[in-house]
Amino acid sequence: MKNKGAEYVWFDGQFVKWEKASVPIMTHSLHYGTAVFEGIRGYGTGNNLFIFRLEDHMKRLRRSASVYNFNSRATTKELCEATVALARKIAIKCSCYIRPLTFVGLHGIDLNVTRDSPTHTVIIIFPFDKYFKAEGIKACVSSWRRIHDGSLPPLAKAAGNYLNSVLATQECRRNGYDESIMLDTQGNVSEASGENIFLVRNNEISVPNLASSALEGITRETAIIIGRKLGYEVKERPIARTELYMSDELFLTGTAAEIVAVTHLDGRPICEGKEGPVTKDIREMYEKIVRGKVDEYMRWVTPVW
Ligand code: PMP
Secondary structure, three states: OOOOOOOOEEEOEEEEHHHOOOOOOOHHHHHOEEEOOOOEEEEEEEOOOEEEEHHHHHHHHHHHHHOOOOOOOOHHHHHHHHHHHHHHHOOOOEEEEEEEEEEEEEOOOOOOOOOOOOOOOOOOOEEEEOOOOOEEEEEEEOOOOOOOOOOOOOOEEEEHHHHHHHHHHHHHHHHOOOOOEEEEOOEEEEEOOHHHEEEEEOOEEEEEEHOOOOOOOHHHHHHHHHHHHHOOOOEEEEEHHHHHOOOOEEEEEEEOOEEEEEEEEOOOEOOHHHOHHHHHHHHHHHHOOOOOOOOOHHHEEEEEE
């Protein structure tokens, strides 16, 4: 966010003015990427703001930190309460993006981060609308391979992982695409730079399994649940690159991207260059659920007001 997005952020239990929320130059995470974060969406519905799967995101934040043996000092419950309190404090009612970040602070230049290393947690909320164009995106298979569990665990949503995503994004934008899809070190399909990928073939849905170096996306899980509920078979399995070109439909899932069709891959139209019926089915249900319009899934939304 280049500009100020709101009056206050939440910083280690306090509301701090956006422009006063800063860190010392020797902050460990600034040098080594020792930070974990989340991306959460709030959906404005006119008279309320619904936060989607808040608790699940905060749980993932804490699990990501635990992979690196550091900790957010706040519990999941405290983080959820802080998010709602901040939304109220800045009086936000429009659709927004919520960014919790836990980072290692003044630990020196030593790499042995432990449970005792100083960490800080900040929650930032700012207005946010669509990430990609709704009618679908043009993607390419990246020449960059996704990071691998044997070196940098993709299942932990750590700041450092995103250097891999930056390289893939720079390459795809340079070549005129909207998003890049990365393969894992085996050459199987992994995920996009900031989204999970699904394919549809003969009315059956497949998504790369978690051993394919993909993040366990919360939207990914939501789409799996919706897909099954709508009667589709959904398989988590290794996916070969060529299956992408042979698929009937492709779509991406992510908090920022939501559910969006890939209408072209490496210059080839997918589903005649349009969003397909299965993607549409799942997307439309998702768009209702996140706005608190489906009773069965109200447990996933936290009303702010
Ligand atoms: N993969 C990567 C690399 C991501 O950054 C994201 C966004 N958090 C996703 C997948 C999708 O995850 P989620 O649905 O939890 O936002």
